[in-house]
Amino acid sequence: MFVDRLIENIILKKNHSVVGLDPRINFVPKYIRKNYETSKKGECEAILEFNKIIIDNIKDIVACVKPQIAFYESYGIDGLNTFVKTIEYAKQNGLSIIADIKRGDIGSTAEAYAKAYFEGGFVDVDSVTLNPYLGIDSIKPFLNYCDDKKGVFILDKTSNKSSKDIQDLKVDDKYLYEIVGKYINEWGEANKGRYGYSNVGAVVGATYPREMKVLREIMKSSYILVPGYGAQGGTAKDIIDCFNEDGLGAVINSSRGIIAAHTKEENSKYGEKDFGICIREAAIEMRDSINKELEINNKLAW
């Protein structure tokens, strides 16, 4: 089961965080960049080296990485090659993968996407993010893989400010995100693993702690992927309610907060070539902040 492997990896590393691999060229130290041509292709090669150094520095402490395809796609074919190679390298190093692709399309098209991501047509990953706007037709082709090896995280209440435009609309006495939460819970009922969690997870932003509390109740057995920690403003206190009483049930993502840690003023003490250590320290700090908050709330899973 996808979710069991994810949880085992989390427990092994005592770490609920996910590192978002959303690289931008200005995060890549100059000493790496100068080894490559100043072309699109060269930048993609530099980004791949950057990603590999990040992975080398976090693989023993982090369970999961989440590459966001947009940042690779903006470089075209070369970037997409880097996306694939980054995922392969992360897998070789024992990391669980969430491919952040947010796909959502009619059934026959969703089948093509499932083939791309769950059968290795494009790249073979453990899990993907999906958009629920088209309803169950668009999710089902992925669920066919979720009885065993694969998992999905379906957008519910997203971390951005304007998530309210649609997600907070009131349907009778419920918010739309509550209804989507009920769907997600229902879609996952059939595929639960040994820890009681299903392979059908949800995305709920760290920036909405109040909504999180409600959604945690609605989707007791869904793993929640929580973006918006760090750079987007969410703190350890904000995400405490995304965990169940067993101290499980959520993975917390930080992208820029980790992979651009070395570009922060306060981290100028690190030499350019020590950026990997700086990133590792940021990942440790995030892990410890979350675990400390869990401990205070009697929710440590180990």
Place this chain on the structure above:
Amino acid sequence: MFVDRLIENIILKKNHSVVGLDPRINFVPKYIRKNYETSKKGECEAILEFNKIIIDNIKDIVACVKPQIAFYESYGIDGLNTFVKTIEYAKQNGLSIIADIKRGDIGSTAEAYAKAYFEGGFVDVDSVTLNPYLGIDSIKPFLNYCDDKKGVFILDKTSNKSSKDIQDLKVDDKYLYEIVGKYINEWGEANKGRYGYSNVGAVVGATYPREMKVLREIMKSSYILVPGYGAQGGTAKDIIDCFNEDGLGAVINSSRGIIAAHTKEENSKYGEKDFGICIREAAIEMRDSINKELEINNKLAW
């Protein structure tokens, strides 16, 4: 303006239809397939040749093509190369492009996607399809290009059966798709062209004629991309209300109905190498059916 160029192309060719370039290997005639290796790469090369022959056969009668990226992505990098080359060939042949990518993500990520599709980071297209679930943040980076050269089509009421799961939820006395329609109309207000249409369009399925009628009223100046014609069950009668009184305002997509026309029993009269003629005939038939229905309803734009 994107929408003006699209309309001029439609009027020039007297054709409101869009050909969906969603190829599958079994649509490609054997005489083409046997020129290429029986590998993923070979299949992608065969698909590119197939697409080019389709484009050669429809370019003088059709205004617009809509490649659906999923069918290319399922082949990985080779498929995505075919996606790019297909779009380039279609542009060289005077066709407007709708890249059917249905992206929807937080602002910084949406910017990366806009760079990919509207600045040629990946491929430079006239317009893309977007998913509104994350609200205006996810649309805005694209709107920044819609004051002039580019356009978007935002999912509203999609053609699939389970579009009801979320899109038909009732918010006070309105359906969710009506609220999304109001947003789309509003987001397009600032960017209207000389025919009175905006660069911010909508996607409404041919399979929902009743909802179409309501949405046409809400989004008077949005161009509506209408999938679901043909293979998904929509007929010329079903799509008449997606046009305004000026006989404009909608493009009707058919994918399998056109690009797999030669695989139908009833078209076995065409020789294998005449598949392009068969596809052309199917495109002409679709054009004429729609125009006939428009004429009956006094809605011919020319």
